[in-house]
Amino acid sequence: DAGVTQSPTHLIKTRGQQVTLRCSPKSGHDTVSWYQQALGQGPQFIFQYYEEEERQRGNFPDRFSGHQFPNYSSELNVNALLLGDSALYLCASSFPGDLLDTGELFFGEGSRLTVL
């Protein structure tokens, strides 16, 4: 049973560029959340997708956008990259009820983005 998979694992971009990160949820899960983990900090919630719609959003600018596909996979897009966007981007999946009932998110290993 495949867990949460993310791609790419590492990438380097320059300021002003755009990046797309991809996530496939754990089999049977239909809710995907994205987190940004800067060096030395805990993950910060970006947004959550369910039924192909953004359901919740954290305090991130509109440069951060996402999408969920009918097969529940998801993309995170970041436009006009800044140096401060350098971080590990984590994808997590869950059943919609689990997020409130158990808090158990299943995380991927992340995509490490470096902005030069």
Add this chain to the structure above:
Amino acid sequence: AQSVTQLDSHVSVSEGTPVLLRCNYSSSYSPSLFWYVQHPNKGLQLLLKYTSAATLVKGINGFEAEFKKSETSFHLTKPSAHMSDAAEYFCVVSLEEYGNKLVFGAGTILRVKS
């Protein structure tokens, strides 16, 4: 406002000795609380959760945590550390006033010496 604070950024223990990782939260409501662990180059994994049932919560790998409302604390403990426990640990809170989103602490890196 900081909703969850991990009091130590690094903790170092010897193998076989007890582990204590401290966490305090701030909330006007009864929160749901969790501990997650992140091993190097691995995804975050849920250790245990408190959701208003028993205040002493047992998790995987011998870890447990006690919810103390009067102290607004949710410290993580283990009687005897193992080398494989070396990792980063995150205290996490789910607060109604934040729409039940998970809010992570800054993390505590646990080092286990042989």
